[in-house]
Amino acid sequence: MDFRKWRILLWAIAAALNAAGLYMVFFFVPAEMTMGEVQKIFYYHVPSAISAYVLFALAFAFSLLFLWKEEPLWDSLAHACAEVGWVFITVVLVTGPIWGRAAWGKWWVWEPRLTTALVLWLMYTAYFLLRLFSGHDARTARVAAVMAIVAFFDVPIVHFAIKWWGSIVHPPKVSLEPAMRLTFLVTSAAVLSLAAALTLTRASLGFDEARSLAEEAQ
Amino acid sequence: MNYWRAVWMIFAKDFREEVRRKENLAASFFFAFLALVLFYFSVDPTRVDLGQSGAGLLWLVILFAGNLFMGNTFRKETETGTLQALLLAPVDRSAIYLGKFLVNLAFLLMLEALILVFAFILLAMPVGEHLGWLAVVWFLVSIGYSAVGTLLSSLVAQIRGGHVLFPLLAFPVLIPLLIAASSLTQDVMIGQSAGSVRWLQLVGLFDTIFLVAPLFLFEYAIEE
Amino acid sequence: MSAMLFALAQMGAGHSPSTGGYLRGGYSAILVILALYGLYLWNRHTIITRRNKRGR
Numbered sequence: 001m002d003f004r005k006w007r008i009l010l011w012a013i014a015a016a017l018n019a020a021g022l023y024m025v026f027f028f029v030p031a032e033m034t035m036g037e038v039q040k041i042f043y044y045h046v047p048s049a050i051s052a053y054v055l056f057a058l059a060f061a062f063s064l065l066f067l068w069k070e071e072p073l074w075d076s077l078a079h080a081c082a083e084v085g086w087v088f089i090t091v092v093l094v095t096g097p098i099w100g101r102a103a104w105g106k107w108w109v110w111e112p113r114l115t116t117a118l119v120l121w122l123m124y125t126a127y128f129l130l131r132l133f134s135g136h137d138a139r140t141a142r143v144a145a146v147m148a149i150v151a152f153f154d155v156p157i158v159h160f161a162i163k164w165w166g167s168i169v170h171p172p173k174v175s176l177e178p179a180m181r182l183t184f185l186v187t188s189a190a191v192l193s194l195a196a197a198l199t200l201t202r203a204s205l206g207f208d209e210a211r212s213l214a215e216e217a218q
Numbered sequence: 219m220n221y222w223r224a225v226w227m228i229f230a231k232d233f234r235e236e237v238r239r240k241e242n243l244a245a246s247f248f249f250a251f252l253a254l255v256l257f258y259f260s261v262d263p264t265r266v267d268l269g270q271s272g273a274g275l276l277w278l279v280i281l282f283a284g285n286l287f288m289g290n291t292f293r294k295e296t297e298t299g300t301l302q303a304l305l306l307a308p309v310d311r312s313a314i315y316l317g318k319f320l321v322n323l324a325f326l327l328m329l330e331a332l333i334l335v336f337a338f339i340l341l342a343m344p345v346g347e348h349l350g351w352l353a354v355v356w357f358l359v360s361i362g363y364s365a366v367g368t369l370l371s372s373l374v375a376q377i378r379g380g381h382v383l384f385p386l387l388a389f390p391v392l393i394p395l396l397i398a399a400s401s402l403t404q405d406v407m408i409g410q411s412a413g414s415v416r417w418l419q420l421v422g423l424f425d426t427i428f429l430v431a432p433l434f435l436f437e438y439a440i441e442e
Numbered sequence: 443m444s445a446m447l448f449a450l451a452q453m454g455a456g457h458s459p460s461t462g463g464y465l466r467g468g469y470s471a472i473l474v475i476l477a478l479y480g481l482y483l484w485n486r487h488t489i490i491t492r493r494n495k496r497g498r
Contacts, residue, residue, distance in 0.1 A: 022469075038461035041468040048472075067438045087479045094475060095468045102464035122390035129386055134377040139441070143373045146439045147387060150369065153427050154391050161394030161420055164413075165401070198479070205486055212494045 003204050010197040017190035021183070029183040038102035041095050043183055047191035048091040049117065055085030055195060056120070060152035063145035075141040076206035077199075079131070082148060084199045086124045088191075092117045112163045119158045123151040136213055224309040228317025233324060235294075242287040243325060247332055250283035254336050269344045273403035276337055277396055281363075281389065283333075284326050288367035289384030291318050292375035292440070301375075305440065315368060315436040319429075322364040330356050344407050351406045358421045359399040365428040366391055372440045395424055 025043045032039035062078035065071075096114045097107045108114075127147050134140040176184060236242060257275050261268070268275070295301035304314060334352070337343040345352060370387045374380035398417045405414050432439070 025469075036461040038464040038468070040465050044469070044472055067435075087475065091472050091475055094471045098464050098468040098471060102461040119390060119393050122393075126383075126387045126390050129383060130373070130377070133380055133383055139376055142438055142441065143376055146369070146373055146435050149431070149435060150366070150391060150428075153431055154394070157394045157420065157424050157427070161397045164416060164420075165397045194476075198483075202483060205483060205490065208490050208494075209486070212490050216493065 003200050007197065007200050007204065010193060010200055014190065014193040014197040017186065017193050021187040021190035024183040024186055029179050030177070032180075035103050038099055041099045043187040044191060045092060045095045045099060046184070047188040048088045048095070049113075050188065051191050051195040052085045052088040052092060052117075052120070054192070055081045055088065055199065056124070056152060056155070058199075059085060059148050063148040066141060066145045067149075070138070072138075072141070072210055073207070075145065076203050076210060078145060078148060079206055080199045080203035082124055082127060083202055084195055086121070086128065087198070088195060089117055089121050089124070093121055112165075115162045116159055119162070120151075120155065123154065127151060136210070221310060221313055224307075224313040225316045225320070228314055229320040229324075232318065232321045236287070236321065236325070242290055243328075246283045246286040246325075246329060249286055250279050250329055250333055251336060253279045253282060254333065254340060258341060268341050269407060271404070272337075272341060272343055273407055274396075274400035276333060276343075276403065277399045279333060280326075280330060281392065281396060282385075283329055284363060284367070285385045285388060287325055288322050288364070288388075289371055289374065289381050291322060291368055291371035293381060296375045301440070311437040311440070312433040314440075315372075315432050318372075319364050319368045319432075322368050323360055326360045326364055327357070330360065348406045348409065352403065355399070355402045355406060355418075355421075358418070358425060359395060359402075362395045362421060362424045362428060363392060365425065365432065366395075369428070369432040369436065369439060372436065376440065394420065398424075 021043070025040050029040065029043070031037045059078045059081035062074045062081060066074035066078055093114070096117070100109050100111075100114075101107045127144060130147050131140060131144050134143065254275075257279065266272075292301065295304060305311070307314075334345050338345050367384075367388055370391070371384060374383045374387065377383065398420045402414055402417050402421070405411060405417075
């Protein structure tokens, strides 16, 4: 399976959007009144969280498809989505405390959404440990698919458990200035397209690897 | 063969074998006792009131001690190669899952009874006053733990050296259950019920999802 | 809202309102994470190509 054309197209879109997004973040959008400059982390922090959730949902869907159809293609896609999702949830977990340190005076606050992201990070890290411990065969793919499905089923429960357990909250709904909203839209598109480009690249690497391993086995 | 009869037979056979073999259960029960003693040494008893804040400790002990037998649910079969025989049996795969789930649930309840006694005698926790409620809460939470544990145990059993992975896979998934169990246990112990209903709903949701999903997933989770 | 108020309270307590350093730190961290992941992908790519060459 060759996605070369798509890959190049997606990378071009991602590069253009990210250049525009970063320009807007640093030179166009005004700083927020109370938090100052650091609030601009928001423009990549939140889209990264959105991308991670979308990718984990896709990993869930591809894992189900793999169990159903047993095509290695779906396994490669599920693996790629989970991995890139993990990278973006890591971005969320790193930028969150940096923002928090400036805004709250503490690196880590056990704030519900950040804590939920941490639990997701733990679950998907376990998923990669499972893959690390086993080889490249169909059994590994099956076992990992079941784990991805279990992890995804857990997400809403984790969300509510941590919401009720924690006390400090994000502002439930942020109202943005027009300039801020525009910047947020551009950076969201930028991060999502970057996530898509990375996922496709990772998935095609996965196909190549599966193919070369199969050739070697012959 | 009738479906529920198959479930019962798998449960009865495995329960008997595990009790006879003793090693998993002995290790787990002894670990629970040991961990409680260690926990007591790790806090300053003049400053920490375990009755007010010790419920989470009990649940950590249950989680850690339970993983000692739950992670090995399918290990015996994969090591002796009898898994194939079990899978070839003319029953629906989910019956195997349910049988194993019941074994784990039974052992978990035994472990919890033991921990309750220790907590009452050694740590002087107020577990006696609302024993009925405590039993209901712990039973519901145990269903969730056994349901997830049995499914994940079937995954790691198929990987060489995979039993090391069991707690690493299970504990992150169990975090919401641990939060709910600790809150509920604490509420029961200090005789407060505000907010308990939604935690019970959460546990109920967890139990339902992870008891129903494996009925479909288990067939794929374990294959020869 | 409470987060904003909390932030305001912190600043009232004498926290420096100049937070540009944290902003640059945050974006540098994102760049580092993505670069590391890119390196990992590149590394896998070279391993696979080498294996393919050896295979033929």
